[in-house]
Amino acid sequence: MKRGYGPLLVFAAIGLATGITLSQIACRTPASGPSTAAMNTLATHEGYELFAAHCAPCHGATGGGRGPAAIALSVAPRDFWHERFRYVSTLNGVPTEEDLIQSIRYGRRFGEMPANPQLTDTELRTLARYIREIQRLGWLDVLREEFAGDEDTSPDELEEISHIRVRPREPIHVARPERGFRRDLDTGRELYAANCASCHGLTGRGDALDKPLDEQGKPISVRNLTSGEFRGGAKVEEIFKRIRCGVPGTPMSAAVALTDEEVWQLVYYVRYLAGRT
Amino acid sequence: MKETTHLVGVVTIVASVCLSTRPAIAAKYEAIDVKDGGTITGIVRWEGEIPKRHRLKVSGADEPCHAKPIPNDNLVVSKDAKVRWVVAHIKKIDHGKPFDIDPDKPITLDQKGCRFRPHIVVVPKDQPLRILNSDGVLHNVHLHAKKNEPFNRSMPGRMKQLDVTFDYSERIRVGCDVHKxxxxxxxxxxxxxxxxxxxxxxxxxEGVPAGNYTVEIWHEKFGKQQAEVTVTPGAEASVEFVLKQK
Incomplete structure (x- = not known):
């Protein structure tokens, strides 16, 4: 796709509106930002212009999470180069295309990510693929840095690994509880104490971990479950996914040891903590 | 990476999932019958004042798990200046003895006393690593892999073991966010x-085919060092490394 001046104009307009100049925007690029080779690859992607128009104001021109509008946000935009996607429906921590599309289309309640009802299905799909490519190239940059000069690792191997690392596994099957299932607060409380309370606290206020960090080493807060702020969605199916698949890039681990029925008991107990039925 | 989960006690689930396709492009290692191989022996010495081994600062719930003082494993130097927990390997070797894999004696990494035991475990690519939870409290096994799949799994007290298989050779830091x-x-x-x-x-x-090699060591605080060594049939070649405070 031929690139025009559209993205630049969008930035200039936002810059003028927010009092930030283009040179300041350039300075916001992280020191450990994407390599030139990675940026050149992205510039030829069909999602480039869509991203510049709809995502770059917050996520930055390179997708590094430092767009000109980011300073006004209470929740930092995702750095697609270095951070993993949080809301997934797979057990390998990689979002499906549908996971990505859902995040873009509906946004994230309780976060700053807005909904984008104006985008067509085709545009959403193109954006989802573009964002996944940013993530792949970001991973490749990390691999190249980590294994620079390692004679036991070939460049081809790293390229191949970068593709594998952003490939989602089959999404988990979230079936409503079977007939005969009975919500039981005592069972839920017991499961919660054994599996969740070490981090979220016995009362659910998210106060049990001492200075938790994300995988980038940045301070992170454990969700206060009594607040009712379910960023991944408050529907029971979404809470089920967060428990079963974990939240990649954070201390929240995947609960692979629980049966479906146990996860459902936890889902309803967590909603109970939030004052929902 | 493949993963198998065993729950012992309340419920038992065995799940085996193929997490990725095999790499099409990877440096090959060919297993051969090594006749008249030699041995490389090495030692890692410490130069300077012997560092004290600090106790780790612990806090939070699960006190029985960390009731005893937990020593820091990231720099362990003996009184006679020898350094523990250093990984040595031969670089760029493309043929040699086969892996000595015994499925009945799985390689294990235990979570015991809120500590990983051993501190460093070597596992062959494609062989399951059995991660144990002897503590009976909730741990989360958080693998910060780069080549292999990043991995963060809950291991509640009732879950006694979790088997993981890796596709790629690399060093992976493992942590637990509950007991950081x-x-x-x-x-x-x-x-x-x-x-x-x-x-x-x-x-x-042991069992190294005769030839010239590069031996590399790695220590988590001091990084890598290399030394050249020549192995001759049936003989021992020795190599020495020195670490010192930066």
Whole structure:
């Protein structure tokens, strides 16, 4: 796709509106930002212009999470180069295309990510693929840095690994509880104490971990479950996914040891903590 | 990476999932019958004042798990200046003895006393690593892998073991966010010529085909060093490394 001046104009307009100049925007690029080779690859992607128009104001021109509008946000935009996607429906921590599309289309309640009802299905799909490519190239940059000069690792191997690392596994099957299932607060409380309370606290206020960090080493807060702020969605199916698949890039681990029925008991107990039925 | 989960006690689930396709492009290692191989013996010495081994700062719930003081494993130097927990391996070796894999004796990494034991475990690529939870409290096994799949799984007290298989050779830091002082390393080996130094700071690589090699050591605080060594049939070649405070 031929690139025009559209993205630049969008930035200039936002810059003028927010009092930030283009040179300041350039300075916001992280020191450990994407390599030139990675940026050149992205510039030829069909999602480039869509991203510049709809995502770059917050996520930055390179997708590094430092767009000109980011300073006004209470929740930092995702750095697609270095951070993993949080809301997934797979057990390998990689979002499906549908996971990505859902995040873009509906946004994230309780976060700053807005909904984008104006985008067509085709545009959403193109954006989802573009964002996944940013993530792949970001991973490749990390691999190249980590294994620079390692004679036991070939460049081809790293390229191949970068593709594998952003490939989602089959999404988990979230079936409503079977007939005969009975919500039981005592069972839920017991499961919660054994599996969740070490981090979220016995009362659910998210106060049990001492200075938790994300995988980038940045301070992170454990969700206060009594607040009712379910960023991944408050529907029971979404809470089920967060428990079963974990939240990649954070201390929240995947609960692979629980049966479906146990996860459902936890889902309803967590909603109970939030004052929902 | 493949993963198998065993729950012992309340419920037992065995799940085996193929997490990725096999790499089409990877450096090959060919297993051969090594006749008249030699041995590389090595030692890692410490130069300067012997560092004190600090106790880790622990806090939070699960006190019985960390009731005893937990020593720091990230720099262990003996009174006679030998360095423990150093990984040694031969670089760029493309043929040699086969992996000595015994499925009945799985390689294990235990979470015991809110500490990873051993601190560093070497596991061959494609062989399951059995992660144990002897503590009976909730741990989360958080693998910060780069080549292999990043991995963060809950291991509640009733879950006694979790098998993980790795596709790529690399060093992976393993931690537990619930007990964040817990830290260990998984070294995924692409050939059998890997070793970790013990209390005596020594390592031994046996059955090495005659030839010239580069031996590399790695320590989590001091990084890598290399040395050239020549192996002759039936003989021992020795190599020495020195670490010192930066």
């Amino acid at each position: 002082w817990m830290s260990g390393w998984i070294v995924v080996a692409k050939h059998p010529y890997y070793a970790v130094t013990g209390k005596d700071g020594a390592f031994r690589l």
